[in-house]
Amino acid sequence: MNLTVARLTVRGLLGRRRAILLLVVPVLLLLMAVVASASSTADTDKHDLTVSILGTLGLGTLVPLLGLVVGTGVISTEIDDGSIVYLLAKPLPRRVIITTKLAVAVLTSWVFAAVPTLIAGLILDGTADRLALAYTVGTLVAGAAYSALFLLLGVVTRNAVVVGLAYALVWESLVGNFVKGARTLSIQQWGLSIAKTIASPGAITADVALGAAIALLVIVIVATTAFATVRLAGLTLSSDD
Amino acid sequence: MAVITIDKVSRWFGNVVAVNDVSMSIGPGVTGLLGPNGAGKSTLIHMMSGFLAPSAGSVTLDGVPIWRNQEVYRAIGLVPERESMYDYLTGWEFVLANAELHGLPDPGAAAARALALVEMEPAQQRQTGTYSKGMKQRVKMASALVHDPAVLLLDEPFNGMDPRQRLQLMELLRRFGAEGRTVLFSSHILEEVEQLARHIEVVVAGRHAASGDFRRIRRLMTDRPHRYLVRSSDDRRLAAALIADGSTAGIELDWQERALRIQAINFQGFTALLPKVAKEAGIRLYTVSPADESLESVFSYLVSS
Structure with missing residues (x-):
């Protein structure tokens, strides 16, 4: 970790218009939670609503999108406009730059996704079935994995957002919906698998076994970070002439 | 003594050869890298500053390879051509951040010294996004000088500067050269180069066209x-x-x-x-x-x- 890198990254991430994009997730989650809990009374209703808002909308859609904004945002702007030179032309291990930026991305995704998930869960269903806690932990781990994956995309491609969207929407949502096997390689399902373990039995369904989910999460986070470090160390400046 | 040695270096991008079998050695004093646009000057500077790997040959600083070696930045200060530099920071914050990233023992003092050197103290509390081209150039200089490097690499530093800023920067570079630092700057304007550099390296279409004292090059050009x-x-x-x-x-x-x-x-x-x-x-x-x-x-x- 390097405090200067962290400071620059946070200011770059939150100091621009993109910060408004980050607010979409908590605002939407909390709004839905308030509206839904006001309009439903039956307990079974509440349970289903919580699962669809925190699971399908939150963990399924908003968390990957937020991860995409945050993960690519901590590095790809600097690479695109060339200001990354000022970080790289320093006797600073590339590993430190990547892990610091990853830490900023993960913390940001936790603040803007996991915390609102917890609050929305409590509003929706209180502590019933430990759903709020389960989805919060699921969001924490998925947020970290998405951050790491999209940070890597930000380093290796200039079309990180497009590729990231393709993964999150096409692979995880579309393909994952129809092809059961695709769900094994889905950060969302890994998060769900952990959530399932925490919640009361039968409250959440997940397709990946817990052991596999944890192993895959660790592998993805470590491997993407290592690969991003290697790629950053060999970053080539595009030449105008 | 800091010497950058470029030994039989070529660099190609796909089918395009940007630098073709160039060998040169850049030692203390001010050296001008002269050539028309597209000649491969930036490609050479990118290789000298560790942001591009040579396709063939080697680029070293005092015998140590520069590519994938972050330790060389203790001795190298780089002033890139592109202007973006964390627009949301003030000049002071920007130079201070550079000093901190170098891990200097007293980053505040180093930043103050570097900003004084380029005479940017009056504007150091303004955001760099509001700076003119010349001011950006000077703050970039300050960020490159903050760790007192033995080598200073500048990619087209005079672009967009007005005549007064140009003279100021020339004076500064001349001083660094006289102090025994290795200063290399690129330019496509002969007058600019000969005002400042005693030693000139000319590249044309990726090839090393001429090398030597500016008077000899000047004579070649006018004769x-x-x-x-x-x-x-x-x-x-x-x-x-x-x-x-x-x-x-x-x-x-x-x-x-x-x-x-x-x-x-x-x-x-x-x-x-x-x-x-x-x-x-x-x-x-x-x-x-x-x-x-x-x-x-x-x-x-x-x-x-």
């Missing part, structure tokens, strides 16, 4: 044969009068253009001769235009000589 296209009231008589003088090497009557194509050997001699001869013979000159004064042709002459 080359110059071509002119001349139209007058009596081309034939003018041609006869001109060929009698030693400064003219050849004259051709171009029927289609209805003009003379003149090859002069001695640039200054010919430019004085032409109006004199025309006046004495009572010939009116309608057109006198240099036929190949583009920088490219000047450089390509250098390559062939």
Whole structure:
């Protein structure tokens, strides 16, 4: 970790218009939670609503999108406009730059996704079935994995957002919906698998076994970070002439 | 002593060869890297600053390879050509951040010293996004100098500067050179380079075209044969009068253009001769235009000589 890198990254991430994009997730989650809990009374209703808002909308859609904004945002702007030179032309291990930026991305995704998930869960269903806690932990781990994956995309491609969207929407949502096997390689399902373990039995369904989910999460986070470090160390400046 | 050695370096991008078998050695003092746009100057500077791997050959600083070696940045200060530099920071914050990233023991003092060196203290509390080109250039300089490097690499540092800022920066670079630092800057303007650098390296179309003292390069450039296209009231008589003088090497009557194509050997001699001869013979000159004064042709002459 390097405090200067962290400071620059946070200011770059939150100091621009993109910060408004980050607010979409908590605002939407909390709004839905308030509206839904006001309009439903039956307990079974509440349970289903919580699962669809925190699971399908939150963990399924908003968390990957937020991860995409945050993960690519901590590095790809600097690479695109060339200001990354000022970080790289320093006797600073590339590993430190990547892990610091990853830490900023993960913390940001936790603040803007996991915390609102917890609050929305409590509003929706209180502590019933430990759903709020389960989805919060699921969001924490998925947020970290998405951050790491999209940070890597930000380093290796200039079309990180497009590729990231393709993964999150096409692979995880579309393909994952129809092809059961695709769900094994889905950060969302890994998060769900952990959530399932925490919640009361039968409250959440997940397709990946817990052991596999944890192993895959660790592998993805470590491997993407290592690969991003290697790629950053060999970053080539595009030449105008 | 800090010496950058470029040894038989080539760099290609796909099928395009940007730098072709270049060898040069950059030592203490100010060196100018001169060449037309697209000659490969930036590619060379990127390789010298560790942001591009040579496709063949080696680029080293005092014998140590620069590519994938972050430790070299303790000795290298880089002023990139691109302008973006964390627009949301003030000049002070930007230079301070650079000092911290270098891990200097007293980053505040180093930042203050670097900003004073480029005379940017009055504007250091403004966001860099609001700076003019010249001010950005100076703050970039301060960020490159903050750790007192032995080597300073500057990619087209004079671009977009007004004459006063240009003189100021030249003065600064001259001082660094005199202090024994290795200063290398690129430019496509000969006048700029010869005002500042005693030593010049010329690259043209990816090749190392000339190397040496600026006076020698200057002579090479002005002594080359110059071509002119001349139209007058009596081309034939003018041609006869001109060929009698030693400064003219050849004259051709171009029927289609209805003009003379003149090859002069001695640039200054010919430019004085032409109006004199025309006046004495009572010939009116309608057109006198240099036929190949583009920088490219000047450089390509250098390559062939």
